[in-house]
Amino acid sequence: xxxxxxxxxxxxxxxxxxxxxxxxxxxxxxxxxxxxxxxxxxxxxxxxxxxxxxxxxxxxxxxxxxxxxxxxxxxxxxxxxxxxxxxxxxxxxxxxxxxxxxxxxxxxxxxxxxxxxxxxxxxxxxxxxxxxxxxxxxxxxxxxxxxxxxxxxxxxxxxxxxxxxxxxxxxxxxxxxxxxxxxxxxxxxxxxxxxxxxxxxxxxxxxxxxxxxxxxxxxxxxxxxxxxxxxxxxxxxxxxxxxxxxxxxxxxxxxxxxxxxxxxxxxxxxxxxxxxxxxxxxxxxxxxxxxxxxxxxxxxxxxxxxxxxxxxxxxxxxxxxxxxxxxxxxxxxxxxxxxxxxxxxxxxxxxxxxxxxxxx
Amino acid sequence: xxxxxxxxxxxxxxxxxxxxxxxxxxxxxxxxxxxxxxxxxxxxxxxxxxxxxxxxxxxxxxxxxxxxxxxxxxxxxxxxxxxxxxxxxxxxxxxxxxxxxxxxxxxxxxxxxxxxxxxxxxxxxxxxxxxxxxxxxxxxxxxxxxxxxxxxxxxxxxxxxxxxxxxxxxxxxxxxxxxxxxxxxxxxxxxxxxxxxxxxxxxxxxxxxxxxxxxxxxxxxxxxxxxxxxxxxxxxxxxxxxxxxxxxxxxxxxxx
Ligand SMILES: Nc1ncnc2c1ncn2[C@@H]1O[C@H](COP(=O)(O)OP(=O)(O)OP(=O)(O)O)[C@@H](O)[C@H]1O
Ligand SMILES: [Mg+2]
Numbered sequence: 298x299x300x301x302x303x304x305x306x307x308x309x310x311x312x313x314x315x316x317x318x319x320x321x322x323x324x325x326x327x328x329x330x331x332x333x334x335x336x337x338x339x340x341x342x343x344x345x346x347x348x349x350x351x352x353x354x355x356x357x358x359x360x361x362x363x364x365x366x367x368x369x370x371x372x373x374x375x376x377x378x379x380x381x382x383x384x385x386x387x388x389x390x391x392x393x394x395x396x397x398x399x400x401x402x403x404x405x406x407x408x409x410x411x412x413x414x415x416x417x418x419x420x421x422x423x424x425x426x427x428x429x430x431x432x433x434x435x436x437x438x439x440x441x442x443x444x445x446x447x448x449x450x451x452x453x454x455x456x457x458x459x460x461x462x463x464x465x466x467x468x469x470x471x472x473x474x475x476x477x478x479x480x481x482x483x484x485x486x487x488x489x490x491x492x493x494x495x496x497x498x499x500x501x502x503x504x505x506x507x508x509x510x511x512x513x514x515x516x517x518x519x520x521x522x523x524x525x526x527x528x529x530x531x532x533x534x535x536x537x538x539x540x541x542x543x544x545x546x547x548x549x550x551x552x553x554x555x556x557x558x559x560x561x562x563x564x565x566x567x568x569x570x571x572x573x574x575x576x577x578x579x580x581x582x583x584x585x586x587x588x589x590x591x592x593x594x595x596x597x598x599x600x601x602x603x604x605x606x607x608x609x610x611x612x613x614x615x616x617x618x619x620x621x622x623x624x625x626x627x628x629x630x631x632x633x634x635x636x637x638x639x640x641x642x643x644x645x646x647x648x649x650x651x652x653x654x655x656x657x
Numbered sequence: 658x659x660x661x662x663x664x665x666x667x668x669x670x671x672x673x674x675x676x677x678x679x680x681x682x683x684x685x686x687x688x689x690x691x692x693x694x695x696x697x698x699x700x701x702x703x704x705x706x707x708x709x710x711x712x713x714x715x716x717x718x719x720x721x722x723x724x725x726x727x728x729x730x731x732x733x734x735x736x737x738x739x740x741x742x743x744x745x746x747x748x749x750x751x752x753x754x755x756x757x758x759x760x761x762x763x764x765x766x767x768x769x770x771x772x773x774x775x776x777x778x779x780x781x782x783x784x785x786x787x788x789x790x791x792x793x794x795x796x797x798x799x800x801x802x803x804x805x806x807x808x809x810x811x812x813x814x815x816x817x818x819x820x821x822x823x824x825x826x827x828x829x830x831x832x833x834x835x836x837x838x839x840x841x842x843x844x845x846x847x848x849x850x851x852x853x854x855x856x857x858x859x860x861x862x863x864x865x866x867x868x869x870x871x872x873x874x875x876x877x878x879x880x881x882x883x884x885x886x887x888x889x890x891x892x893x894x895x896x897x898x899x900x901x902x903x904x905x906x907x908x909x910x911x912x913x
Contacts, residue, residue, distance in 0.1 A: 489773065492763070492785040496771045499760035506720050508746035508772030508830055517781070 329472055333465045342464050346536065348577040349471035353529040354550070355557040355569035356478035360485055361522035362555075363564040365515060366498030367417060368425050371432035373550035375405040375523040379530025380545050381439060384451045387535075394453060394535035395470060398528040405527025406520040413519035417512075420501070429548070436546035450541030453534055467536045474532065475570075478525045483566045485521065494518050495564070552597050553580060559604050562611030571612060576600075671698040672731075673834050673865045674719070679728035681714055681889075688714040690889035692728070696834065696882075701856065701866045703876045703897065706886030707910055712869045713755055715886070716836050720752050721745050733833065747774060749833035753826075753840060755869075757819040761812030765803055768811045768822060769794035769829050790829065797825040801855060817848040824855060834865045841872045853879055877901070885909065 333342055354372060362368045379401030387394045416427045439445045458466060485491040493514045496504035505511045534540045557576040562568025576597075583596050608615060672695035681689040689711045696702045704712055717723040719730055721742035730738040737745045760768050770790045773780055786794075798804045801821040806814065811822060820840060827835050840856070841849045849872070856866055856879060870876050876883065876897060883900045885893040887909035893900050900906055 489783045489785050490781040492767055492771055495763055496760050499762055500758050502722055503758045505742040506752055507826055508743045510743045
């Protein structure tokens with residue numbers, strides 16, 4: 298998705314486009330780094346921390362569900378796995394959760410590889426349902442296991458840094474993970490691995506017949522999509538100080554993740570980021586106005602329907618296609634008369650029909 | 658095609674592909690029923706038969722997209738049944754589909770460079786469109802006449818162009834044997850000629866072909882050896898001319 302237009306702009310002498318993009322990313326990074334020093338505002342800082350968390354979730358989700366087309370509704374389970382792993386180890390070893398976050402990542406990725414081995418034999422709706430079931434099984438296990446302290450939850454050690462810094466270190470940690478997630482997603486997209494995942498999404502049997510080892514690819518994608526989510530779970534647990542099964546293994550977080558990516562654009566690198574920056578503030582607004590979490594579910598459900606109906610490809614691919622069509626028309630006008638043998642130049646319609654089936 | 662390749666005795670020599678007592682049922686239907694044949698090395702072999710005689714199912718069994726209920730499949734003398742599809746491809750098999758299947762939302766070039774030649778973790782991390790496969794893909798697209806559509810989405814190609822792209826896809830890993838399922842169906846006559854020309858060219862360069870096709874003139878023109886399938890088993894084999902006048906074959910087509 299958005300690939301042709303990328304290729305197109307590159308072909309159209311777009312070295313400047315790439316440089317512009319790099320400049321924008323660099324500027325955003327500087328802004329993000331300076332923000333908490335310039336603006337001492339707890340409300341905004343909290344919102345940014347949670348937005349970065351959602352960026353980690355949605356960029357990760359995008360690898361397995363956007364690129365490979367295996368839609369998971371249980372992705373927040375890996376947030377919980379990371380959180381509980383880090384919390385339990387921090388309590389046992391008396392170490393900072395920040396130091397233990399990589400182990401949270403490892404736990405999430407290993408678990409994803411194991412369950413992926415089983416679940417990814419199923420496709421489409423069956424896979425979606427299994428991921429939901431997995432989320433609730435994880436919730437049940439944490440509720441009932443003795444070592445997780447069940448429904449009483451776990452209380453993590455308090456931060457050791459000076460009070461003056463408040464939540465700023467959490468922000469930097471989460472922002473770092475968000476940046477890494479986007480980096481991972483962009484890197485995957487550029488590799489042979491990423492191309493194989495797109496092929497699996499488009500036509501898995503065909504990909505296998507062409508020589509793509511689909512089993513290894515899918516399981517690797519699932520593990521890659523949960524690795525940084527696990528780390529973020531550790532940081533999130535530290536930030537919350539108190540975690541419990543219902544809060545961490547939460548379907549709403551999964552729904553937010555899916556919504557963010559659908560809104561921004563599945564299968565693109567920046568769509569999930571854009572989506573997170575819209576969905577998380579919306580969710581804060583809903584919090585202040587409605588409070589109760591059931592309202593959340595309704596709100597997100599309604600939003601999801603709007604996106605599916607009116608922006609089925611998400612914001613970024615839709616924009617990219619508009620620009621691409623404009624470019625094409627201009628190019629066609631410029632060299633009028635040149636034979637163009639493509640079936641449907643500049644017609645988005647037929648293509649859209651095709652891809653709706655391909656995603657499920 | 659050279660005449661040295663043609664004699665049926667070649668069949669006794671090396672077979673590029675051998676299928677023994679292959680069976681596959683779908684519910685009550687025996688789609689492939691005790692099917693045995695050999696594809697001679699160095700040949701373009703035709704696999705013909707009435708609709709529903711099991712040709713596509715045989716292809717699906719050979720490439721591993723379906724599991725057989727019984728029988729053996731040997732590529733260059735080695736068993737490949739039991740291997741997953743991608744490993745069969747790495748052993749030297751390629752295929753196209755009866756109705757062209759492409760990665761529609763990927764570019765034409767990406768469609769061709771997608772596969773790996775074998776599995777190594779390091780290779781997964783390589784840049785998607787680069788290296789030897791990129792060169793090979795470029796060359797193939799040039800030859801099938803799609804080079805100027807490299808950066809277009811594959812879904813935008815006309816159907817005939819999609820068939821050509823599928824041919825390029827099947828050839829990218831330099832297979833020993835390519836299975837073509839109705840390469841000429843849904844393609845205009847000029848494009849059929851082009852397709853036949855390409856198959857002959859690639860055959861001269863050392864790739865063998867097993868071709869399912871309903872277009873008889875094309876089969877007569879292209880193939881040096883023909884297998885006739887009816888009811889899931891081979892009822893006749895031999896040179897195109899001999900097969901065409903075989904009473905069992907006429908019977909199968911008329912009765913079947
Ligand atoms: N996936 C399937 N499930 C059930 N039955 C199937 C399946 N695939 C094929 N069949 C049946 O098996 C038989 C052989 O089908 P196959 O597609 O192999 O024939 P074919 O020789 O390729 O025909 P055609 O020339 O029409 O392409 C048919 O009776 C068909 O209905
Ligand atoms: Mg068929």
